Amino acid sequence: MxxxxxxxxxxxxxxxLGETVGQLLDRIAATHPDRPALVVRGQSVRRTYGQFHAEVERVAAALLALGLARGERIGIWAPNRAEWVVLQFAAPMAGLVLVNINPAYRLHELEFALNKVACRALVLPRRFKTSRYLEMLLELAPELALAAPGALASVRVPSLREVILLDDEPAPGTRRWSELAALASADALSRMREQAASLAFDDPANIQFTSGTTGAPKGATLTHHNIVNNGYFVGESMRLTEQDRLCIPVPFYHCFGMVLGNLACVTHGACMVIPGEGFDALTTLETVAAERCTGLHGVPTMFIAELDHPQFREFDLSSLRTGIMAGSPCPIEVMRRVVNEMHMSEVTIAYGMTETSPVSFQTVPEDPLERRVASVGRxxxxxxxxxxxxxxxxxxxxxxxxxxxxxxxxxxxxxxxxxxxxxxxxxxxxxxxxxxxxxxxxxxxxxxxxxKDMIIRGGENVYPREIEEFLYTHPKVQEVQVFGVPDAKFGEQVCAWVHLREGATATEAEIQDFCRRHLAYYKVPHYVRFVTSFPMTVTGKVQKFLMREAMARELG
Incomplete structure (x- = not known):
């Protein structure tokens, strides 16, 4: 057979769902006007769906009052803040295309992103951690300091006209976010609603730059239909209802935060709970406990940081039941600890890519645990x-x-x-x-x-994931990444970078002997290096190409 x-x-x-982003929010806010929609602890923000909807409408009307036209692009270059969530819904409600700009971008990357999609407006804070956003923008467009708000004419970013600052402290050439509300007159709101009614759900709503390992980033263009429906079915797989409160420490600029987090909540009337501008394990644990969150998202490294935090046992996480672990391969042992120690019995695994809005496969609570830890579902x-x-x-x-x-x-x-x-x-x-x-x-x-990661050693196909999962069973191994490095004789050799548990010591031979007892000879790492961290994107995706480059330099 x-x-x-x-x-x-x-x-x-x-x-x-045959709805635009704006129509979705209209419906949910009308259905659940008094339910909590948004909690941002770092900014002391609490909004019901009725309040959140009204704020989104005001900002959407203000953007059109500034002269932005249907189909034009507005970028947001910022960490996780309340304004990010508002703009996520206001821009597409106004018929604009929201452009997610990675908060880790530096000058060259920012210039490329703004010019690639011809951004007409940019929303940003003055600074975050070591990133001085406004200073970088002024270096790119020094004309901003001399321009009137809305009249920027820059040589290096010719499409950019409006710069909206998320701080109350004014700066030359910029508008403050807090000033937008004054632009939302009754006439502006009426014009915005008229325009919103004319939008089609197949219109572009969002551009996200993929963090490709070679070449310039690509702007994946997603429609209202793409992201509304993916958010809805992600929430369905999690069994979300309006009673849920989802803690979202993953970045909004990425699909994980914006779609699997914010849109999964809004499509179900659930509450978005934002612990802080960037990920911090202690803040996340504090937020889950204080807000009685029922769900928590994260990449494996985030969950590892939470589980291994010295104060982990001090927090009551018993309200948790669900959430998503995604973004990179999920080690089986980490998944078991999340289920057993964080009470997330219904945690799901999701798989996808930015270009598919993003999720294509996801486990569901009814799947046996073995299925949930060993697959990405159906x-x-x-x-x-x-x-x-x-x-x-x-x-x-x-x-x-x-x-x-x-x-x-x-x-x-x-x-x-x-x-x-x-x-x-x-x-x-x-x-x-x-x-x-x-x-x-x-x-x-x-x-x-x-x-691109598959290793071909002497004609044998080697899949790094298999070796990684095996090495996670070693009692001294906390994290591991396996990749191929060039080899004159075999074409490629297997290399493992190992992050040991705190206080543990091991040798290259010890790790190799552990593998030899259980794996075919061609899968045993020829090189083992002990490290304390891996090169990663801000979303927690390990950049194996940088590891390959480092090993190539070391090996000459």
């Missing part, structure tokens, strides 16, 4: 997935292939980059993710690595 093909389709009796509603080989043929169930996805969630494309869009999305509408996966007979998917 021939095995079935690796193709799954998320058949569902729940229809897609395909999301209304999404198709197939796994293909190098010839583009669908592989049989149980075999490794590249994951391709199709459906409502696939982006419009990369902003003004048809060549790279065509490389990623084929003529049949399939988004080629570059991820290697296996789908079993029950439809559960396991991500085994990246096409």
């Amino acid at each position: 021939r095995p079935s093909p690796s193709y799954v389709h998320g058949a569902s009796d729940k229809p897609l 395909v999301h509603p209304h999404v198709e997935v197939k796994l293909v080989n190098e010839q583009g043929e669908i592989v049989p169930c149980g075999e490794t292939g590249e994951l391709c996805t199709r459906g409502y969630s696939v982006m419009l494309g990369y902003w003004e980059d048809p060549a790279r869009t065509t490389e990623a999305v084929d003529p049949a509408g399939w988004m080629h993710t570059g991820d290697l996966a296996v789908i079993d007979d029950e439809g559960y998917c396991t991500i085994v690595g990246r096409l």
